[in-house]
Amino acid sequence: MLGIPTVAGLGLSQFFQLPFNVKLAQLLPFTCLRIYLYLLGFSYFSLKRTDRKKIARCLDHVLRFNLKKSPSYKTFLGIFDHYFEKLVMAHRPLSEMIIFLRLRLHIKNKAYLDKITKTGKGCILVTGHFGAVEFLPLSLAMNGYKIVMICRFKTKRLKEELIKRAKEVDVILIDADEPKVIFKALRAIKSGRILITECDEFSAWRPHPDKQVSVFGHSVAQDRTLDFLQRRAKVPALMGLIRREKGGFTLCIDSLADGGKDESLAARAWNKLEDYILSYPQQWYQWKDAATALSEHIVMDNKKDIREVTLIPSECPVLSANLS
Structure with missing residues (x-):
């Protein structure tokens, strides 16, 4: 009636980035904005029950398979935290975000970055949909590193805002949906920049015909993109993940x-990221995509559970007519 799109027709990213929410992101104190987004997020998933169940089922399957407890509630909060970070990164004053991060960010294994920077050559920094990834480009740029990042934009407005802000701190953003992505990335690396790219967007993987990688214990066709990129660039590769901590953030750098x-960079990158995911499952927000990628295994696991339940004899069998 008011011209507001219905939840049924919107993805989670589009829903959080509706104009009204963007306006609140520009005005509200961080604490109030975070609480508002939590309430909004749970309202969204109360209506999108299929998506909610898909995430919870995948989370339960993966963590049970790996002998870990499923923190479903905290995982949904982590998903909402991601959109809080996305909104403030795109719509709060850049100076405010730099001050915010300087007071809260710690870089672990910074020497890996400094060593590469001293050579004057670029490198590949692999990341994932983990923790405060939205803060990664600015976190590196404000510490003096020259950055280029491959990313996807869910809305045109978000793309315009982020590209505009990126230029202010000398960060180059490459739209993954535009042509010649690899060519642009290689050119940036050769100019001495650190290329940030994600390794866990399963729907964008280009499956290798012969190689497999273990994804949470299940064999999946390995992505070819990272290996192709490294063979062409011939530069070192690191992993960079911003882990949320109580009161701050830790940027974890691994070689x-x-x-x-x-060697296969794609396999090494995924295996390292998987270690982080299993240690901090509430900080990864690709559970819905993982549910699609592992759907066959999850369905088989559910059928197995049903069979096992029907085979287990009741602890309280129905009494027979013979009461003696």
Whole structure:
């Protein structure tokens, strides 16, 4: 009636980035905005029950398969935290965000970045849909690193805002949906920039015909993109993930490859990211996509559970007519 799109027709990202929510992101104190987005997020999933169940089922399947407890409630809060970070990163004054991060960010293993920077060569920094990834480009740029990032934009307005802000801190953003992405990325690396790219967008993987990678214990066709990129660039590769901590953030840097050996960067990157996901499942927000990628295994697991339940004898069998 008021011209507001219905929840049924919107994805979660579009829903959180409706004009009214963007306006609140510009005006509300951070604490109030976060609480508002939590309430909004739970309202969304109360209506989108299929999506909610898909996330919870995948989370339960993966963590049970890996002998870990499923923190479903905290995982949904982590998803909402991601959109809080996305909104403030795109719509709060850049100076405010720099001050915010300087007071809260710690970089672990910063020496890996400094060593590469001193050589004057670029590198590949692999990340994922984990923790405060929206803060990653600014976190590196404000510490003096030259950054280029491949990313996707869910809305045109978000793309315009982020590209405008990126230019202010000398960050180059490459739209993954535009042509010649790899060519642009290689050119940026050769100019000495650190290329940030994600390794866990399963729907965008280009499956290798012969190689497999273990995804939460299940064999899946390995992505070819990262390996192709590294073979062409011939530069070191790192992993960079911003883990949310109580009162702040830790940017965790890990070495993946030195650029000289014939090894699969895609496999090493996913295996390292998976370790982080299993340790901090509430900080990963790709559970819905993972549910699609692992749907066959999850369905088989559910059928197995049903069979096992029907085979377990009742602890309280029905009494027979013979009461003696």
